[in-house]
Amino acid sequence: MRAFKVSKRAKSIEYAIRDIIGFAKNLEKQGRKILYLNIGDPVKYDFDTPKHIKQALFDAVNSGANWYAASEGERDLKESICEKEKKVNGVDITPENVIVTAGVSEGIHLLMAAMIEKGDEVLIPGPTYPPYMSYVQFFEGTPVAYRTIETENWQPDIDDIRAKISKSTRAIVIINPNNPSGALYDEKTVKQILDIAGEHNLLVLSDEIYDRIVYEKKFVSTSHIAKDLPVVGLNGFSKAYLMTGWRLGYLYFHDTAGRLNELKECIEKETRIRLSACTPVQKAGAVALRGPQDHIKSMVDELRKRRDFSWKRLNEISGISCTKPEGAFYVFPKIEQVGSRWKNDMEFVLDVLNNTGVLFVPGSGFGEKYGSGHVRAVFCAPLGIMQKAFDMLEGFMKK
Ligand SMILES: Cc1ncc(COP(=O)(O)O)c(C=O)c1O
Known part of the structure; x- marks a missing residue:
C-alpha cells in the first residue's frame, strides 16, 4: 500500500x-x-520551579480554574505582564496590547503566520534560535541571516543588516540576550537597528525571553528605547520562572500610532482557532510575576x-x-x-x-x-x- x-x-x-x-x-x-x-x-x-508558583498552579486547579480561557489570554495575567514589563523593562503597554501564548514558540508561529506571504524576507541574526528560520520558511518566506560578529562578542553587524535589506524585507528580528551566542546587545546597538527599521518602514520583532538572565551588564528592552517605532515583543515564563514544561509566553505590541492594529487583530483571530493557552498555568503565571522574585x-x-x-x-x-x-x-x-x-x-x-x-x-x-x-x-x-x-x-x- x-x-x-x-x-x-x-x-x-x-x-x-x-x-x-x-x-x-x-x-x-x-x-x-x-x-x-x-x-x-x-x-x-x-x-x-519555585514552590509558590507550583502552589499557585495547584490552587488554580483545585479552585476550579479548569475551563477554556479567553483566547487572547486571561485579563489578570495580561495586567500582571504589563506591570512586569513596566517595572523590569520600563516598557509601557496596556493589557489590550498583550496576547498570551503557549510559550514564545507559539508566539513565533502566530506572528509569522500573520505576517509572512510567499517571498517575504525576514532579517534574522546569524546564528539564531532556529524556529525563526523554520517558521518563516514554513509560511513560504525567506529567512535572511544578518551577521553577528564573533570577535566582537557576537554583536550584530549593523552594516550587514543595512546591506541585506531588499524590497521584500518585512521585519528585523532581535534576540537579546541571544541564543545560541549568549550575546547581550547594548543600547546603542539596539538603537541602530531601530533606526534602520524606521528608515525602511520595517517591523522589529524583539525576543527577550532571557531578559532577566544577564551576568554583568544591564539588559535594555527594545521597546523601552523604540519611542514611536512599532515593536512586537516576545517573552515568556520558561526561563526566568523555571516553567519550561508549563508552556506559557506572551507577545506584546509596542505601538504608539496604532500601526500594528491589523496585525494584532489577525493574531487574535489565530488564537481563537486554537481556543486558549492553558488556564491554570495562566493563573500561576500571574502569581509568578507578582510574587517573590528571589x-x-x-x-x-x-x-x-x-x-x-x-x-x-x-x-x-x-x-x-x-x-x-x-x-x-x-x-x-x-x-x-x-x-x-x-x-x-x-x-x-x-x-x-x-x-x-x-x-x-x-x-x-x-x-x-x-x-x-x-x-x-x-x-x-x-x-x-x-x-x-x-x-x-x-x-x-x-x-
Ligand atoms: C530565544 C528563544 N526564544 C524562544 C524560546 C522558546 O521559549 P518557550 O519555552 O517560551 O516556547 C527559546 C527556547 O530555548 C529561546 O531560546
Whole structure:
C-alpha cells in the first residue's frame, strides 16, 4: 500500500536542538551513559520551579480554574505582564496590547503566520534560535541571516543588516540576550537597528525571553528605547520562572500610532482557532510575576559560576575557543578543525558523542552561514557534570 502524502512544508522542518537527541537515545539503548549538554532547559538539570508558583498552579486547579480561557489570554495575567514589563523593562503597554501564548514558540508561529506571504524576507541574526528560520520558511518566506560578529562578542553587524535589506524585507528580528551566542546587545546597538527599521518602514520583532538572565551588564528592552517605532515583543515564563514544561509566553505590541492594529487583530483571530493557552498555568503565571522574585537572583548567581567555569574550561582545550556569554545560558565555541579533521560540525558532534557520550548541538543548526564550525553547549548542568563532560572532551581532542 502506498503511504499517505505529506506536505513539502512539513517534510522540510528541521530543529537541530531536538533532532540530534535520536542519536544519543540510540547509544543510551546500548547501555551508554550520555551527558546531555544540548537542551536549554534549566529544569532538566538541578533548577526547580519555585514552590509558590507550583502552589499557585495547584490552587488554580483545585479552585476550579479548569475551563477554556479567553483566547487572547486571561485579563489578570495580561495586567500582571504589563506591570512586569513596566517595572523590569520600563516598557509601557496596556493589557489590550498583550496576547498570551503557549510559550514564545507559539508566539513565533502566530506572528509569522500573520505576517509572512510567499517571498517575504525576514532579517534574522546569524546564528539564531532556529524556529525563526523554520517558521518563516514554513509560511513560504525567506529567512535572511544578518551577521553577528564573533570577535566582537557576537554583536550584530549593523552594516550587514543595512546591506541585506531588499524590497521584500518585512521585519528585523532581535534576540537579546541571544541564543545560541549568549550575546547581550547594548543600547546603542539596539538603537541602530531601530533606526534602520524606521528608515525602511520595517517591523522589529524583539525576543527577550532571557531578559532577566544577564551576568554583568544591564539588559535594555527594545521597546523601552523604540519611542514611536512599532515593536512586537516576545517573552515568556520558561526561563526566568523555571516553567519550561508549563508552556506559557506572551507577545506584546509596542505601538504608539496604532500601526500594528491589523496585525494584532489577525493574531487574535489565530488564537481563537486554537481556543486558549492553558488556564491554570495562566493563573500561576500571574502569581509568578507578582510574587517573590528571589529565585531569579539565586539562579543567575549560580549560572554565573557555571558560565565562568565553562568559558574558562573550554578555552583551555586546544582547538576550541569561545567568547564569554553575557546573558542566557549558552556558550557557542568554535571548533578549529572543522573543515579538516571533521568534515562539518555535525560530524564533530557525532564523533564526540560516540567517543565520550557528551551531547552538544551542531552550530550549523542555528544557521548554516554563521553557525557552522561551532557547537552550542548549555551551561545549566551542575559543575560536576560539566567538569566531567569537558574533561572527556579534552581527552577526545587530544587523541
Ligand atoms: C530565544 C528563544 N526564544 C524562544 C524560546 C522558546 O521559549 P518557550 O519555552 O517560551 O516556547 C527559546 C527556547 O530555548 C529561546 O531560546
